[in-house]
Amino acid sequence: MMLRRTLVAFSFCLAAGACQAYPAFYDVLVKQYGFATDSAAAKAKCQVCHDGKPPKLNLFGKQVKPVLPEDYVLTAATLEKVASADADDDGVSNGDELKSGRLPAVKDAPSIPGPSTGAPEESQGELVPKHSFHPAMAHFPLALWAVAAFFELFGRYRKQKPYHDVAIANLGLGLVASIVTIGTGIAAMLRLGYWPLTANPMILHLALASGSTVLALGAWSQRKKEGLGFLLLLCLSAGSVLLAGHFGGDMVFGQ
Ligand code: HEC
Incomplete structure (x- = not known):
């Protein structure tokens, strides 16, 4: 009887631990890269690695999964392992994208080669663009x-x-x-x-x-x-x- 209770309690702890361990991944990311509050990565939160509803993984999440240590605790060292890879294959590494608050699984528009416009780039998604119409x-x-x-x-x-x-x-x-x-x-x-x-x-x-x-x-x-x-x-x-x-x-x- 005692043994069964212990086992039930133990499995509850395990389940609770697992449920907390995975969402904590995002906190590790933030600690490592310190996203600006208005960056794409800060807005995406869990979606930096997940596609739609967790546990479905996106391209970046799929790169993180195989390098996770056996205890499934995400560490800075784990993130280092995938930093130089390029999950979305857009020419910018995962690490560089995360450093600037972008999403490593979302292709960024390629910068258009050729003559520079001279005018500073207008930022996207602003209600009133920098040139003020x-x-x-x-x-x-x-x-x-x-x-x-x-x-x-x-x-x-x-x-x-x-x-x-x-x-x-x-x-x-x-x-x-x-x-x-x-x-x-x-x-x-x-x-x-x-x-x-x-x-x-x-x-x-x-x-x-x-x-x-x-x-x-x-x-x-x-x-x-x-x-x-x-x-x-x-x-x-x-x-x-x-x-x-x-x-x-x-x-x-x-x-
Ligand atoms: C750094 C990337 C990353 C971030 C950020 C992240 N996850 Fe995950 N998550 C993973 C990986 C990798 C797995 C492992 C999937 C597997 O083993 O199949 C996973 C698994 C999960 C699972 C499944 C757990 C299980 O038992 O199978 C859930 C639920 C989950 N994550 C929720 C979240 C939530 C909620 C957030 C945001 C608070 C989050 N994750 C943020 C990478 C991430």
């Missing part, structure tokens, strides 16, 4: 002012007044859009670390972009006057915003 916003004044200049030229060529009004409407919309574009531009500049101005295309971009806005404002002030002032300022504004876009594009997509 400036490259997207910048298309609005650019397109609107170019269209305005086109309609003004066309209207003068055809000698039809309504085209002049269309040009004014496009110019006005472009001015409204330019407020947002300038705002996002300043945010992008600060967040991407372009300030203080050191890069050449950045200085040109800033000068042309603010220049084009001043020219567009000038054109706006001339919209009701006769003469060539409106057309001239509009074309200059459209021209410099196109150039600004060109140098801005250089910063995003590289030369």
Whole structure:
């Protein structure tokens, strides 16, 4: 009787021990590699080694299993054994991926070879990307002012007044859009670390972009006057915003 009780108690201890031993694996990982709280590995927790529901193992877990010591206690030495292997075969070793908080069983996007973009990489998964949507916003004044200049030229060529009004409407919309574009531009500049101005295309971009806005404002002030002032300022504004876009594009997509 006594023996049976002891055995039952003993097997309970064993079971409890086993259940605790495996989840403790994650703590060993953290101790070894110290993941940042927002890293993929910190978020994945048990999924660093498990696929779906434990005990199903992922590619990395499958490498850990055979090198586990007989007592199934994960140690730093065990992790060392698989550190130089590359479970997901993405060219970065398990150890290096874990050191930077990435998942050794998940292929990371290969870094694209070729010319560097010059602009710092934007981090993925952020609600507001580092460029603060400036490259997207910048298309609005650019397109609107170019269209305005086109309609003004066309209207003068055809000698039809309504085209002049269309040009004014496009110019006005472009001015409204330019407020947002300038705002996002300043945010992008600060967040991407372009300030203080050191890069050449950045200085040109800033000068042309603010220049084009001043020219567009000038054109706006001339919209009701006769003469060539409106057309001239509009074309200059459209021209410099196109150039600004060109140098801005250089910063995003590289030369
Ligand atoms: C360093 C990789 C690693 C981490 C992190 C990890 N495990 Fe495991 N786990 C393993 C390995 C290897 C096995 C052994 C599988 C085998 O023997 O078939 C295992 C086995 C298990 C088992 C099965 C135990 C058994 O008796 O078969 C469970 C349950 C489990 N783990 C849960 C977890 C939980 C929960 C976490 C997170 C708190 C976790 N594991 C974190 C690698 C890991």
